[in-house]
Amino acid sequence: MLDAMLTADDVNSDVELQDFCVAMMFAGHDTTLSTMQSVLYWLSKQPAVIAERRQEVLAEWDGSSQLIRETLGKVPKAKPKVRAFLQEVWTPPVTIINRNLEEEAVIDGYLVPKGWTVSFAAALVGQKVEQPSEFRMGRYLDPSGHFVDQTFEPWIYGVFGGGTRMCMGYKFARDEMLVFMVQLLRHFSFTVTSAQAIKFPLYYWRVSGTFFSNGV
Numbered sequence: 003m004l005d006a007m008l009t010a011d012d013v014n015s016d017v018e019l020q021d022f023c024v025a026m027m028f029a030g031h032d033t034t035l036s037t038m039q040s041v042l043y044w045l046s047k048q049p050a051v052i053a054e055r056r057q058e059v060l061a062e063w064d065g066s067s068q069l070i071r072e073t074l075g076k077v078p079k080a081k082p083k084v085r086a087f088l089q090e091v092w093t094p095p096v097t098i099i100n101r102n103l104e105e106e107a108v109i110d111g112y113l114v115p116k117g118w119t120v121s122f123a124a125a126l127v128g129q130k131v132e133q134p135s136e137f138r139m140g141r142y143l144d145p146s147g148h149f150v151d152q153t154f155e156p157w158i159y160g161v162f163g164g165g166t167r168m169c170m171g172y173k174f175a176r177d178e179m180l181v182f183m184v185q186l187l188r189h190f191s192f193t194v195t196s197a198q199a200i201k202f203p204l205y206y207w208r209v210s211g212t213f214f215s216n217g218v
């Protein structure tokens with residue numbers, strides 16, 4: 003994207019390029035980096051889940067062949083796991099999404115005037131399920147055990163926002179998280195020695211710890 007913008011320099015001013023780089027830094031980099039830390043935090047609390055998912059990864063990926071979408075698809079429980087980490091109290095990094103109303107709107111029976119800013123609490127949407135602090139994989143699976151993708155239902159899954167301004171990189175972000183988890187489970191064990199909940203500007207667990215190679 004940046005290459006395309008740089009070559010089209012008659013169209014994009016330096017200010018636009020700067021704006022784009024800052025947006026990608028926060029929107030594309032910091033979100034996934036903070037989520038990876040939250041994943042380490044939550045995984046460290048669930049040794050049984052690590053063991054179970056590791057078996058799944060060992061069965062489907064030799065650890066050296068190229069990691070492609072097909073391989074990721076064969077680790078079926080990883081997707082709902084990523085979703086669980088991002089939802090509920092599992093620290094969705096962007097907690098509030100704002101919209102400025104260009105025209106008045108009726109929201110939950112209230113008439114909200116044009117020009118007002120409406121905030122959508124993505125972090126709270128995920129807590130509408132029963133016992134949100136418990137990891138229940140079944141919430142994200144249909145009766146035959148397949149992952150139910152509700153990315154485009156922000157009233158159920160608000161992590162990537164919704165509508166025309168929803169996250170542009172949601173698919174890429176999800177793949178990044180899957181690659182991270184599959185690599186982690188295949189090649190490493192880890193300990194988390196300290197964790198601090200960060201609330202702003204992104205919501206996540208900042209962790210310190212140690213990685214050990216599994217030697218596989």
Ligand code: HEM
Pocket residue numbers: 025029030031033034037094095096099100124160161162163164165166167168169170171172174175
């Ligand atoms: C876990 C990772 C990520 C999360 C939780 C996340 C979440 C979000 C949210 C909540 C928004 C605002 C959506 C709205 O207003 O409805 C957004 C916007 C955006 N995201 Fe992401 N994002 C992630 C990763 C990424 C990645 C990896 C990229 C790019 C490679 C990216 C690019 C963008 C862009 C460009 C926007 C602005 C879209 C617009 O205003 O039209 N995001 N993201």
